[in-house]
Amino acid sequence: MPAFAGVGGALALALASAAQAAPTIDEAQARAFVARQEAAWNARDLPGYFALFTPDAVFVDQTRDVKRGGMIVYGKSTLAQARAQAEKFLAGATSAERGVVEKVEIAAGGREAVVTGAKTTTVASKGRARKVCAETRQTLVLAGGALKSRGQTDTIVRCPK
Numbered sequence: 001m002p003a004f005a006g007v008g009g010a011l012a013l014a015l016a017s018a019a020q021a022a023p024t025i026d027e028a029q030a031r032a033f034v035a036r037q038e039a040a041w042n043a044r045d046l047p048g049y050f051a052l053f054t055p056d057a058v059f060v061d062q063t064r065d066v067k068r069g070g071m072i073v074y075g076k077s078t079l080a081q082a083r084a085q086a087e088k089f090l091a092g093a094t095s096a097e098r099g100v101v102e103k104v105e106i107a108a109g110g111r112e113a114v115v116t117g118a119k120t121t122t123v124a125s126k127g128r129a130r131k132v133c134a135e136t137r138q139t140l141v142l143a144g145g146a147l148k149s150r151g152q153t154d155t156i157v158r159c160p161k
Contacts, residue, residue, distance in 0.1 A: 023142055024110025030140055031101050033147050034115055038099050044090055050083045054143055057082075057151035064155065071155070079151075093125035099136065113140045120159060133159035 033052070040049035059082040061074040077085060089095070099119035106113045114137065121132045134154040140147055 022111075023145065025106060025113045025140060025142060025147065026110070027104045027106065027113075029147060030104045030106075030113045030115050033140060033149075034099065034101050034117070037149070038097055038119075042096055046083060046086055046090070049086075050079060052149055053079055054141065054148045054150050055079060057149060059151050060153040062153065062155050064157075074156075093123055095121055095123050097121045111142050114138070115140060118157075119154075131159050133157050 037049060037052055040046075040052065057079045059075075059077045059079075061076075062071045063074065064070075065072050097119050098121075099117055101115055101117040103116045104113055105116075116135070116137045118133070118135055121134070123130055123132060134156050136152060136154050138152040139150045141150060142148075
């Protein structure tokens with residue numbers, strides 16, 4: 001047996017141990033993350049809210065095309081565009097979200113999770129209030145030791161009566 005075989009085996013063992021010790025996402029962390037997002041949005045803390053996303057995050061607003069099938073995309077935004085739109089929107093309206101996490105799917109290796117849920121947003125503007133309901137989906141990742149979202153897709157649906 002070559003003299004370096006023991007060193008290579010030790011290196012392989014050390015790498016395997018490091019991989020096992022690497023941080024992973026669990027369901028409780030994913031649910032707490034979504035709660036932090038909601039709290040920041042409802043507090044109108046846009047710096048705090050948008051800090052929870054990766055720099056390359058993408059935001060999509062869409063609805064189902066009931067007649068033809070598929071989706072109708074209303075808009076797709078980068079992080080900077082979404083933040084500018086949120087600032088403009090909140091300058092003339094108030095918004096309160098209430099969401100429910102319905103499912104957390106942790107990817108193999110635990111470094112990514114897909115969170116799906118539903119939210120109801122109450123928007124007040126010009127003396128009128130309206131409700132907007134959506135199914136939500138976002139992918140959470142560990143980035144720089146912190147949990148971040150790669151963006152969010154909101155599919156507008158009819159609000160339950």
